Amino acid sequence: MANIPIGVPTHIQKICSLYKRTLRNLESYYDRRHVYRYHAVLLREKFDKIVNEKDMRKAAEMVKQGEEELFLQQHPIPKKFPKSPGGVAYERVVTPPDWVLDYWHPLEKAQYPEYFKKREQRKKEFIAMWEKEFGKPDPKDTHH
Numbered sequence: 001m002a003n004i005p006i007g008v009p010t011h012i013q014k015i016c017s018l019y020k021r022t023l024r025n026l027e028s029y030y031d032r033r034h035v036y037r038y039h040a041v042l043l044r045e046k047f048d049k050i051v052n053e054k055d056m057r058k059a060a061e062m063v064k065q066g067e068e069e070l071f072l073q074q075h076p077i078p079k080k081f082p083k084s085p086g087g088v089a090y091e092r093v094v095t096p097p098d099w100v101l102d103y104w105h106p107l108e109k110a111q112y113p114e115y116f117k118k119r120e121q122r123k124k125e126f127i128a129m130w131e132k133e134f135g136k137p138d139p140k141d142t143h144h
Helices: 011-029 033-052 056-072 098-103 113-134
Strands: none
Touching: 011 033, 011 056, 033 056
C-alpha cells in the first residue's frame, strides 16, 4: 500500500519519475558502467533544462515529449532486479505455512520445548475463540 500515489503528482514529481525511468532504460542498453555514466550525464543536462524552464506550458510540453521519446526508445528486454516482479528470483523464497509444524517428529519438537508448549496453548486459545464466535462444528460436517 506504500506505493499508491496520493493526490495529483506535481510537475517536479513527474520530471523526477520520468528521469528515473529513463535512467533505468539506459541501464538496459549500456552494460559498461563508464558508457552508462556518459549517457546519464547527457540525460541529466536535458532534464536540467526542463527543471529550469520558467514557462510552465513549455515545461509541460517538454515532459510530454520526454514521455513520448522514452516510449519510442524502450528497450525490448528491460533489465529487472532479481527479486522484483518479473525477476528471476521473484517469490523464490517460500515461507512454509504454520500447519507444517504439526507434522514434526516428537524428537524434533523436543529441541524447542518452550516454543511448542506456547504454540499448543495458543492453538487451544484460538479454537476456544473460534467456538465462542462461530459455535462448535456440526459432527455431520466433519467428512469430506
